[in-house]
Amino acid sequence: MNSTWLLYMFFAVGLIGIGIYALLTMKNLIKLFIGIEVIGKGVSLALLATGFAKGNILLAQSLVVTFIVVEVCMVATALALIINITKHTKSLDVRKLTKLRG
Amino acid sequence: MIFLYVGLPLIVAAILPLVGRLSKKFLPDILGNGVFLFLFAYAVTGGRSLIGAGPLTRTLNWFGEPLGIQLALDGFSLFMLATVALISLCVGLFSIDYMEHYGAKANYYSLLLMMVAGMNGLLLVTDLFQIYLFLEVAAVASYALVAFGREHEELEAAFKYLMLSAVASAAILLAVAVLFGMTGGVSFAVVSAGLRALDAKAAVGLVTALFLFGFGLKAALIPFHAWLPDAHPSAPAPISAILSGLLIKVSGVYAMTRVFFGVFGLTPALSQVLMWMGAVSIVVAALLALGQKDMKRMLAYSSISQVGYVVLGIGIGTPLGIAGGLFHLLNHAVAKSLLFLNSGSVQQATGTRNLDEMGGLAKRMPVTATTNLVGSLSIAGIPPLGGFWSKLLIIMALLQSRQGLLAVVAVLASVLTLWYYLIIQRRAFFGKLNERWAGIKEAPFWMAAATIVLAVLCLAFGVLFSSVISTWIQPAADVLAKGMGM
């Protein structure tokens, strides 16, 4: 049980790492949010793999389903924010968002 | 019945768009504030009898068949429910006048109700995953509320807030996954029993670190505070009030405390970490507050600093410390909301948040100036206001636990706090009336009323501190004290 679980967690953490890299280096608002999405994939893989390894696959599935619903709502809100931002700055560049400092 | 805390705001929020078509302002105001008033009255009157015999767990039934809804109410959650209801009521009342010029009041109240529903849900659940879920409900509502005016500054702040908050939520969920893996369940009972049966220092350490990062970011503790000084000032004033007064405490401090005390138990190592994180937040944020010109930004840094006090108090782990931390949570919620609401009054009257542009507003806005003074002195810890007693309890608890250095830090930071609040009071309200503001008026009725209520409470909690502590704080502290040590 342990080694299968760790194998899946290895991939899950890998995904989270890619997402974090995106957050640290990308300048495009949409790309930044894709980073968040990738982190979300990593987390849902972690949840489901844990359930699979413990034999509690049904519980893990309900958790993942709920998590996906939360993801969608967050994506909708974030993209709505991004669209509104582009109406102001006329650009998808996060470097234009520097009005607030200190 | 306690399901109403989540169900009622949810249902009213859902029907508000329809209601909003009939009546743009009147009905939404009434419905929104009506819900808050009901929840507050219920918490204050009926709540205590519910938990009289000990923590209450309700499993809901649907025509006889048990549903999978298990809600738990104990001293700690009741205390938080009452605080949430109180502050949301005052914020709602303030919004009656303030949100006039934003428009879309029905939509605003829907979002506000959803945030309250999310917070209440978080307070009532018995399950780690559901803490995450309702935390997200409140968070999604808050992203939209911060950006409600859709100006550049607000959108920028909301976006940064969203990004950081999403990473924190992911960390929390990852920790839940690991605990699930170790213990086979996600409810408090299963996980804490499982952890007691296992001996997993390293894994528990990892999970604790993830929770500290996730909940710490939600509570805006240093070094995870970066989003707050942008988000809280840019949001409309009532939203700043509810974010600083409630959300960082419910989704940050409460969630962290509930998980650490109820599931892990407060080990000495964890206690040290919490105390030092609290102390660092107190000092660094207070210093950062000093250099601010924007009134709301100064208040935002102050929130970070005061939450540090709360975490410090709770982290001490002794009954006195926990009581002090929780009492400070209440005092800060009341006083900080008051201060942010006042900043809204000022912003509405003068159009600016820059302290350098203000001056002598007390002459034209006496109510606002007085309530602001009361709130400031309470947070700074001046007797006989509430904040004095809560800070005193924390300092006494520190001395009792022989944490002399931290006690000194707490006292000195208090002086700093007083200093920067007096800066606000002096620059904005006292002194000569700036020519530009000769024609401004005092805040409209509901705005002034909300702030007066909060100011009176600041005073009341101070004067009546012993009865407040014995009826509300002590039951909460007792619940936590049971979760001490492993």
Added chain:
Amino acid sequence: MVLNIALLTGLVLFSALAVLARDLIKSAISLAVSSLLLGIVFFRMNAPFAGVFEISVVAGLITVLFILTIALTKSEGEVGESKAALWAFPIFFVVFIVIDALVMKGLMNKVPALPGAAESGAFGDVLWKQRTFDLIGQLAVILAGVFAVLALFRKRDNDNE
């Protein structure tokens, strides 16, 4: 097992592609493909419901939302990503993966776990009867999201700031 590892590797690669691609549409499509692969992985883990949800919602709905946003913001011009980010990625990735693997190896027998309890019932029972409050939470977050989008896209005629 080998197929699983292949699928998981594909998932990681397409996610990396999604992050690094210069063209936003290619980025969105890569994200959709990686969601598809993740859904298949879920199926192979005896989690058909999660798999269906992943494919239809994440690979479907979220991709549509992304493409909609990309289309609505297309006129705003290119954002020059730094070339350094592109070239630094392989190094970062390799280092990260190595550390990841070492940590997982190190945790090999260090994470104690209770034996899993047998699960009974069907998925429907678990979701509707045992985790009912999760459904209320889902309803709440959907409402919050709907109101958020409504608030952010409302018409400007009432605003007289």
